[in-house]
Amino acid sequence: MKQKSIWMENLKTKTYPSLKNDIECDILIIGGGIAGISTAFELKDEKEVVLIDKGKIGYGVTSHTTGKLTYLQSTVYTDIENVHGFKVALNYLNSQKEAINHIKDIISKYKIDCDLSPNDSYLFTYENKENLDKQISFLKRAKVPFEETKLPINIPSISAIKVKDTYVFNPLKYINKLKDIVNKSGVKIYENTTAIDLDKTNDGYIINTKNGHIKTKKLIICTHYPFFVIPGLMPLKLSLEKSYALSASYKNQNWNAINIDKETYSIRFYQNNIIVGGYSHPLYNNLDYQKEENKLINFFNKHFNIKPQMVWQTHDLTAHDYLPMIGFLNKKDSNLLIATAFNKWGMTNGVLAGTILADLVCGKENKYENLFRLNRQPSLEKTLNFITNNFMIGKTYIGTKLSKNKPFYNQSYVTKIDGKSCGVYVDENGKKHVVSNICPHLKCSLIFNNSTKTWDCPCHGSRFDIDGNLIEGPSVFDIKIE
Numbered sequence: 001m002k003q004k005s006i007w008m009e010n011l012k013t014k015t016y017p018s019l020k021n022d023i024e025c026d027i028l029i030i031g032g033g034i035a036g037i038s039t040a041f042e043l044k045d046e047k048e049v050v051l052i053d054k055g056k057i058g059y060g061v062t063s064h065t066t067g068k069l070t071y072l073q074s075t076v077y078t079d080i081e082n083v084h085g086f087k088v089a090l091n092y093l094n095s096q097k098e099a100i101n102h103i104k105d106i107i108s109k110y111k112i113d114c115d116l117s118p119n120d121s122y123l124f125t126y127e128n129k130e131n132l133d134k135q136i137s138f139l140k141r142a143k144v145p146f147e148e149t150k151l152p153i154n155i156p157s158i159s160a161i162k163v164k165d166t167y168v169f170n171p172l173k174y175i176n177k178l179k180d181i182v183n184k185s186g187v188k189i190y191e192n193t194t195a196i197d198l199d200k201t202n203d204g205y206i207i208n209t210k211n212g213h214i215k216t217k218k219l220i221i222c223t224h225y226p227f228f229v230i231p232g233l234m235p236l237k238l239s240l241e242k243s244y245a246l247s248a249s250y251k252n253q254n255w256n257a258i259n260i261d262k263e264t265y266s267i268r269f270y271q272n273n274i275i276v277g278g279y280s281h282p283l284y285n286n287l288d289y290q291k292e293e294n295k296l297i298n299f300f301n302k303h304f305n306i307k308p309q310m311v312w313q314t315h316d317l318t319a320h321d322y323l324p325m326i327g328f329l330n331k332k333d334s335n336l337l338i339a340t341a342f343n344k345w346g347m348t349n350g351v352l353a354g355t356i357l358a359d360l361v362c363g364k365e366n367k368y369e370n371l372f373r374l375n376r377q378p379s380l381e382k383t384l385n386f387i388t389n390n391f392m393i394g395k396t397y398i399g400t401k402l403s404k405n406k407p408f409y410n411q412s413y414v415t416k417i418d419g420k421s422c423g424v425y426v427d428e429n430g431k432k433h434v435v436s437n438i439c440p441h442l443k444c445s446l447i448f449n450n451s452t453k454t455w456d457c458p459c460h461g462s463r464f465d466i467d468g469n470l471i472e473g474p475s476v477f478d479i480k481i482e
């Protein structure tokens with residue numbers, strides 16, 4: 001079984017150079033996932049736009065998605081309605097439908113070959129009909145046509161609904177084409193260019209990268225988890241959810257599904273493959289990620305009786321009040337914008353982020369700017385989430401510290417070398433790979449992920465390979481030791 005997503009298989013991508021010297025620009029976008037590339041696309045006709053990514057454009061969380069473009073997003077509408085009321089939930093629904101139409105238009109106008117296809121979306125439950133009825137109630141009040149029906153596959157389900165006008169696509173093919181389009185229009189792209197920190201100036205920002213400084217008037221952060229510490233954002237408003245996905249050969253079908261139960265299964269098909277995601281949990285819980293991944297594989301084996309060919313893990317940011325965060329980081333600073341917390345629906349919300357951020361950065365109004373603004377009033381629910389989240393992250397932080405010197409798995413353990421906490425992984429040939437076991441981001445102790453063979457931060461999601469190279473932030477540094 002390969003440890004990578006189906007989108008990465010056999011995909012040839014053009015590589016862009018890394019930054020070599022200091023540069024200046026009008027607008028700098030940091031992070032080339034669906035949010036960053038969509039923003040670059042909307043700004044492609046503006047002067048002096050630069051997009052940088054610490055790795056390859058598109059290879060962050062976006063390359064691990066299931067790639068559904070749907071407005072039937074699990075319990076999102078009732079969740080939003082409970083916190084913000086019906087009007088806001090309806091507004092969110094409209095934004096998602098517009099995002100789907102917008103990406104369809106882009107794909108058709110630029111003839112982007114990304115396997116976009118119409119695909120009915122199912123929402124189902126195997127344990128709680130009442131909860132599905134609540135979703136139905138919202139759809140009725142929002143006047144969304146739907147059909148009560150049966151799930152077209154033999155997995156546990158007691159009730160299901162289906163909507164039309166939803167799609168699936170190949171997210172990496174889309175992004176690859178889009179980056180060439182924006183580059184041809186004049187957006188400068190630098191890959192393998194990591195932003196380390198930022199300094200505010202009188203008329204913008206200076207971004208310090210490992211390869212040079214970038215002076216910009218406007219700065220847009222699309223790095224998924226912000227790479228610099230923003231007091232109060234995490235964990236006050238955001239948390240991280242780990243998810244697992246797999247793919248296997250299967251007869252192609254033109255529908256997708258997700259359920260609303262404790263264990264979530266997200267299903268779609270792609271070119272004679274089935275993709276199943278699920279078993280999400282807060283990043284700081286269930287720290288044996290291989291065990292969690294095996295739960296998904298076991299579920300799949302039980303109901304489909306075929307072996308997965310690929311399996312992958314990733315994590316996404318969720319906002320405690322269920323609405324993504326897109327807009328000015330601080331309303332007093334019109335030069336710094338951000339898009340994050342897509343609540344596992346970043347294909348639509350990333351596209352939407354592009355249109356909102358492009359309008360705001362150019363001084364235009366956008367009808368969704370209030371819906372997604374960052375300075376939303378805290379609610380009791382958010383405050384309680386903050387307390388629980390802080391407690392859990394604190395518990396995980398201390399837990400990982402106490403587990404020092406204990407082996408995590410047969411092939412990996414933590415020890416002290418010259419007084420420094422180190423993680424050791426012993427490979428198949430008996431070679432020891434020694435790294436620092438402390439995350440450079442906020443000094444959390446790293447745990448070994450036996451599936452992906454990576455050292456992972458269970459608090460904030462940074463990941464490193466066995467030789468200490470950074471794979472995923474928010475850390476911007478490696479954990480190599482001499």
Ligand SMILES: Cc1cc2nc3c(=O)[nH]c(=O)nc-3n(C[C@H](O)[C@H](O)[C@H](O)COP(=O)(O)OP(=O)(O)OC[C@H]3O[C@@H](n4cnc5c(N)ncnc54)[C@H](O)[C@@H]3O)c2cc1C
Nearest residue numbers: 031033034035054060061062065066067068195345346347
């Ligand atoms: C299992 C799973 C399935 C999902 N399925 C769906 C789905 O079907 N439909 C849907 O709508 N959503 C889905 N999502 C959600 C969606 O995948 C994410 O919300 C979305 O991909 C996030 O995009 P992004 O642009 O914010 O982040 P990313 O794609 O992670 O992009 C951020 C980029 O920033 C770069 N970066 C980070 N730090 C720095 C730095 N310091 N300097 C320079 N660059 C940096 C990274 O390299 C990366 O390329 C799913 C999520 C999961 C976990």
